[in-house]
Amino acid sequence: xxxxxQLRKLVSKHTKVRKVSRVITVTSGKxxxxxxxxxxxxxxxxxxxxxxxxxxxxDFGLANIEVMLGIxxxxxxxxxxxxxxxxxxxxxxxxENIGFISGGSGIQELSRLTRDQVIYLVSKLYELxxxxxxxxxxxxxxxxxxxxxxxxxxxxxxxxxxxxxxxxTDAYALLKTLNRKSDFSKDSTVIRMVANRVKNxxxxxxxxxxxxxxxxxxxxxxxxxxGDIPQDQNSSKAIMAQExxxxxxxxxxxxxxxxxxxxxxxxxxxxxxxxxxxxQLFNRWMKSIYKKNKKEN
Numbered sequence: 001x002x003x004x005x006q007l008r009k010l011v012s013k014h015t016k017v018r019k020v021s022r023v024i025t026v027t028s029g030k031x032x033x034x035x036x037x038x039x040x041x042x043x044x045x046x047x048x049x050x051x052x053x054x055x056x057x058x059d060f061g062l063a064n065i066e067v068m069l070g071i072x073x074x075x076x077x078x079x080x081x082x083x084x085x086x087x088x089x090x091x092x093x094x095x096e097n098i099g100f101i102s103g104g105s106g107i108q109e110l111s112r113l114t115r116d117q118v119i120y121l122v123s124k125l126y127e128l129x130x131x132x133x134x135x136x137x138x139x140x141x142x143x144x145x146x147x148x149x150x151x152x153x154x155x156x157x158x159x160x161x162x163x164x165x166x167x168x169t170d171a172y173a174l175l176k177t178l179n180r181k182s183d184f185s186k187d188s189t190v191i192r193m194v195a196n197r198v199k200n201x202x203x204x205x206x207x208x209x210x211x212x213x214x215x216x217x218x219x220x221x222x223x224x225x226x227g228d229i230p231q232d233q234n235s236s237k238a239i240m241a242q243e244x245x246x247x248x249x250x251x252x253x254x255x256x257x258x259x260x261x262x263x264x265x266x267x268x269x270x271x272x273x274x275x276x277x278x279x280q281l282f283n284r285w286m287k288s289i290y291k292k293n294k295k296e297n
Contacts, residue, residue: 020129020277024136024265025154028161029170031141034196035160036064037235037245038258039138044246045262046134047096054091054132055100056278058150059140065100066092070242076104080124081117087124087131095247099132122279129277137281142170143177152184153284157191158226163198163207172214179219183284186221194261195228204228226264229257 026042028035036059043053057065066073073092079085091099128135137154139147151157151174161171175191178184193211195204208225215221232254238245246255 020279021132021135022156023154023278023281024134024156024158025139025150025281026136026158026160027139027147027151027174028141028159028167029143029172029174030167033141033160033162033164033167034229034235035141036068036138037239038158038160038194038196038229039136040065040068040244041246041255041258042262042265043094043098043100043134043136044096044244045259046266047098048246048259049262049266051133051266052131053098053134053136054128055094055098055136055138056103057100058103058137058146063102065138066102068239068242068244069094069100071100073100073102076102078104081121087127091131095244122282125279125282129279132278135278137278143174147174148178148181150281151178152181153281155189155281157189158194159191159223160194160196161207161211162196163203168207168211171211175215175219175221175223179221186219190224191221192224192226194226197231198228199231201228227257227261229254229261 026035026039039055043055047053055065057063071092071094073090075083075085075090077090080087080090090101092102094100137150139150141147159171159174161167171193179186193208195207198204198207204227205225207228208223212223212225215223230253232245232249232252234249234252235245235254238248241248245252246258249255
């Protein structure tokens with residue numbers, strides 16, 4: 001029995017007997033479209049709806065979440081795996097009772113874990129599942145392997161796009177590349193889209209129709225529409241102030257739109273959530289990594 005099989009059995013044993021978190025993986029075809037901004041403010045909106053929310057910053061090349069919150073975490077995922085820290089040590093408290101975990105170099109190092117380290121990590125992730133109702137995974141942008149591995153392991157993907165031609169083409173390229181991965185299942189993955197920085201709802205719906213038409217026609221992937229976020233100068237002000245928009249400008253048009261999107265997500269939970277939790281996501285993620293490593297070796 002190899003390490004991936006052992007991990008799958010360990011995960012299956014625990015997920016059958018307890019409630020697990022809902023995991024939403026947020027991504028985009030290119031950087032600079034507001035993906036991390038949405039992740040942070042969506043987390044706050046869901047917290048205001050009574051959800052326990054934790055953000056996992058899985059964009060290990062950048063530290064967008066901590067910069068946007070204006071909070072520097074003391075520890076990250078690597079400290080959990082290699083430096084003896086507990087899960088509670090690496091969860092940094094954020095506004096409105098949300099928490100966030102900095103992936104740091106820990107995400108990159110997952111593929112080099114020993115069997116004992118994998119068992120240890122999984123045991124800690126069980127705790128994370130129990131600590132949160134919703135875990136938002138903020139990935140990097142584009143078609144990097146690290147992004148695709150997370151997306152193919154996810155049951156619920158939220159893709160952010162703007163009207164920029166490169167945003168649309170790159171979002172399609174991301175889904176096209178994802179669709180080619182052998183471990184991606186379009187039947188068990190819910191993909192939703194948010195149109196960001198639009199002038200009005202009509203423009204947002206037009207962007208969704210434009211992208212969903214080609215995604216459905218050429219990839220056979222159904223994509224749901226969560227709504228739009230209008231262009232709002234307050235968003236830039238909040239980023240510069242390193243404070244979430246929902247807190248700095250709660251009455252702004254963008255804040256109100258994000259609150260509506262959070263409501264839709266919360267209402268869709270019974271149908272959309274597979275109940276697999278963050279532990280299962282990492283299980284699938286690591287199995288994909290093992291498969292890739294075997295091919296390369």
